[in-house]
Amino acid sequence: MTGKTHLIVSTGVTLSVMQFMGQGITLASAAIAVISSLLPDIDEPNSLLMQKTMPKKLLNFIKLFFAAAGIGFIAYCYLQSFYTPYSYGAGALLIIMCLVNQRLFRQILMILLGGLLLYVGAEAGPWWGTAGALIMVCALLPHRGLTHSLYGVVMWGGLLYYASIRLGVTLWIAGTLSYTLHLLCDMLTKQGIHPLPPLKWKLAVPLMSTGKFSGFLVESVCITLAFVMLWNAFVVPMGLVTYSWWEQVKAVWSSV
Known part of the structure; x- marks a missing residue:
């Protein structure tokens, strides 16, 4: 399914279920539901989640920064004879990074960001490192590896459960449910998901192929059901409350 469909279906169904269950829906839980609806696709650099967190304009800016840093480093090494000629390789590597395609560049940035968090985790705590x-x-x-498995659901749900305890806000229900719904939607594709890798056991109900008419049809049905639930x-409870208020107003008016 497309990222937009995942966003609408997983978020919409999650918030609807929480409302039916009587769970308080806060801005934080709604935001977690939105993030969790796209999070399984973090293993795809060109997914909607990665395009929104690392848009092309930002990537182009970072590429220019790396290119300038590479040229500047080479110039510095030349003028200061700083471990030349080997240091030229480091500067050239920064410049070469700017020439790769957007998908590969996002992967490189994810690796660099992960390394930075590992470094920060040594001082700030294990969760940053994790x-x-x-x-x-x-x-x-x-794509559709670890993040599209039961391991991903457990890890994300566990992290949110820990955060819920620390913050005193119920986040794990919204996050776990929205994340799981993403996987259930992907089960409707021919590719399906592997819930317990490295086992080759696959869960798939091949009703659609993304980008084809079958995909458009299934996604339209799922989106329609999500809006019906919302x-x-x-909307219906708000209408009932409004009707109740109106009846009370009429009763008071008639008694005057």
């Missing part, structure tokens, strides 16, 4: 390690792993794994979860 997040850094996972980002680096996701950058190297094939309508019944939020």
